[in-house]
Amino acid sequence: MEKQPKTIRELTREIRVKCPSLWLWDDLESRLNFATDRSAIFSLPDLIVFPSTEEELSCFMDIAQRYPLPITPQGARTGTTGGGVPVQGGIVLSTLRMNRIESIDPENRLVIVQPGVITGHLHRALEQQRLFYPPDPASLELCTIGGNISEDAGGPRAVKYGVTHDYILGMTVFLSDGKRLELGGMTHKNVAGYRLSSLFAGSEGTLGIITSATLRILPLPETRHLVLSLFPSVTAALTCVSDLLLKETPSAIEFMDRRATRLVQSKLPTSLPEKVESLLLIELDGSGQAVTSQLDIIRQICHKNAAIGLSLAKSQSEANKLWGIRRSLSPALYSIAPTKLNHDVVVPLRNIMPLVDKLDTLSEELDLPIATFGHVGDGNLHVNIMTDRNNPSAYPKALHGVERLFREVINLKGSISGEHGIGLTKKAYLPYQLSRPVLETMKHIKQMFDPEERLNPGKIFS
Numbered sequence: 020m021e022k023q024p025k026t027i028r029e030l031t032r033e034i035r036v037k038c039p040s041l042w043l044w045d046d047l048e049s050r051l052n053f054a055t056d057r058s059a060i061f062s063l064p065d066l067i068v069f070p071s072t073e074e075e076l077s078c079f080m081d082i083a084q085r086y087p088l089p090i091t092p093q094g095a096r097t098g099t100t101g102g103g104v105p106v107q108g109g110i111v112l113s114t115l116r117m118n119r120i121e122s123i124d125p126e127n128r129l130v131i132v133q134p135g136v137i138t139g140h141l142h143r144a145l146e147q148q149r150l151f152y153p154p155d156p157a158s159l160e161l162c163t164i165g166g167n168i169s170e171d172a173g174g175p176r177a178v179k180y181g182v183t184h185d186y187i188l189g190m191t192v193f194l195s196d197g198k199r200l201e202l203g204g205m206t207h208k209n210v211a212g213y214r215l216s217s218l219f220a221g222s223e224g225t226l227g228i229i230t231s232a233t234l235r236i237l238p239l240p241e242t243r244h245l246v247l248s249l250f251p252s253v254t255a256a257l258t259c260v261s262d263l264l265l266k267e268t269p270s271a272i273e274f275m276d277r278r279a280t281r282l283v284q285s286k287l288p289t290s291l292p293e294k295v296e297s298l299l300l301i302e303l304d305g306s307g308q309a310v311t312s313q314l315d316i317i318r319q320i321c322h323k324n325a326a327i328g329l330s331l332a333k334s335q336s337e338a339n340k341l342w343g344i345r346r347s348l349s350p351a352l353y354s355i356a357p358t359k360l361n362h363d364v365v366v367p368l369r370n371i372m373p374l375v376d377k378l379d380t381l382s383e384e385l386d387l388p389i390a391t392f393g394h395v396g397d398g399n400l401h402v403n404i405m406t407d408r409n410n411p412s413a414y415p416k417a418l419h420g421v422e423r424l425f426r427e428v429i430n431l432k433g434s435i436s437g438e439h440g441i442g443l444t445k446k447a448y449l450p451y452q453l454s455r456p457v458l459e460t461m462k463h464i465k466q467m468f469d470p471e472e473r474l475n476p477g478k479i480f481s
């Protein structure tokens with residue numbers, strides 16, 4: 020899409036006149052700030068707008084449709100696949116000021132939020148009323164609900180509670196031509212026509228701009244317990260997971276392989292015995308009685324699978340600390356190497372072990388460290404191939420490793436992304452997984468919603 024400085028100047032002037040309350044930044048420093056997400060791919064936008072209400076957004080959209088410029092929605096830019104990077108320049112539409120919780124409605128078991136609400140803020144606001152919104156991406160203190168819907172974010176609790184799309188009752192979206200759609204509503208069931216709101220879950224900002232979301236909530240579980248279990252081998256830990264899932268549904272099961280375990284060992288409350296090769300964090304929630312009996316079963320299963328140590332967090336603050344350690348893993352990886360190629364692959368539960376075995380082989384063959392951890396309870400592992408972007412021999416090997424990883428995952432009937440989406444970093448690999456008719460159908464859907472390809476162009480499809 021051709022863009023001319025004159026067009027930008029005219030657009031800016033028109034917005035300032037017609038939408039005077041809308042924040043608009045076009046200085047270089049701001050443009051640099053909004054040029055990237057956690058993918059570290061950079062592309063400068065020409066300007067950034069920050070609506071705080073639907074009226075401001077609508078005012079902007081009325082004007083913007085007359086200018087041939089791409090519009091890239093952004094939440095908190097914690098996306099790891101480049102979904103929020105304005106690859107073709109143009110306008111970044113940031114939802115950071117649309118951050119109000121409009122209403123908490125316990126009787127109807129729902130909450131209505133603007134898209135820029137930070138997920139962790141929503142959790143705390145609900146917890147004060149003993150309510151619960153389960154989706155809990157590890158980035159929850161930073162990321163937004165709009166970003167979560169657009170990536171269909173998961174998290175540790177997906178094993179019991181499902182992912183973001185399981186909580187969407189309704190939403191309001193603006194299409195690139197300025198049309199406003201109200202999808203779904205306030206009911207917990209709704210089969211009137213196509214479930215278009217589901218189409219927006221995971222659409223990565225390519226179909227429309229989400230301006231409001233109505234989300235299902237639950238009562239806060241009476242109690243929660245977190246168990247840290249140490250294992251002498253990855254095989255023992257993964258067999259334990261498999262046995263556990265046959266009997267119980269914990270609210271989270273997080274896995275760390277040997278490399279990941281070594282990275283966090285200095286932060287753990289107790290020092291790790293040398294022979295520990297893997298660890299599991301197992302969270303249980305529910306009524307006090309139910310959790311106590313679940314705990315007994317989990318202890319037995321862990322011991323049967325050679326657990327070396329098993330400790331129960333004694334307080335909520337100790338549990339929070341352990342979760343904090345889990346969340347610190349991502350940045351800690353940079354102590355291994357300066358570049359991580361992080362892929363959130365997912366396989367059917369029975370294929371977790373074969374995948375982890377293959378990763379060992381891959382690491383040896385590439386002669387590169389691979390650290391793996393993640394939401395093992397739903398087969399979703401974060402595989403980190405560690406390398407150095409500036410090393411001319413290591414980096415191409417790492418890229419080749421990514422390709423082999425994806426082929427292996429597909430071979431094991433899995434998916435190249437369980438929760439981070441395709442964005443820019445995985446779009447070349449999408450045809451490995453999806454057949455041509457499926458890709459064509461998806462492209463038709465994109466065309467129908469956004470015929471001029473103005474909304475977040477360059478994403479998902481090659």
Ligand SMILES: Cc1cc2nc3c(=O)[nH]c(=O)nc-3n(C[C@H](O)[C@H](O)[C@H](O)COP(=O)(O)OP(=O)(O)OC[C@H]3O[C@@H](n4cnc5c(N)ncnc54)[C@H](O)[C@@H]3O)c2cc1C
Pocket residue numbers: 056057091092093094095096097098099101102103114134155156157158161162163164165166167168169170171172173174175223224225227228229230349438439475
């Ligand atoms: C340390 C770390 C841990 C993470 N852990 C997890 C995890 O456990 N589970 C998980 O699923 N993800 C995880 N992520 C990835 C990321 O946090 C999620 O994808 C999150 O949902 C992105 O939200 P965001 O607000 O940052 O969105 P952004 O990164 O700003 O945007 C993501 C995508 O959503 C689109 N978008 C944003 N807002 C809107 C809107 N209102 N309307 C339309 N499109 C919109 C953007 O165009 C973009 O394509 C993690 C990331 C980090 C850095």
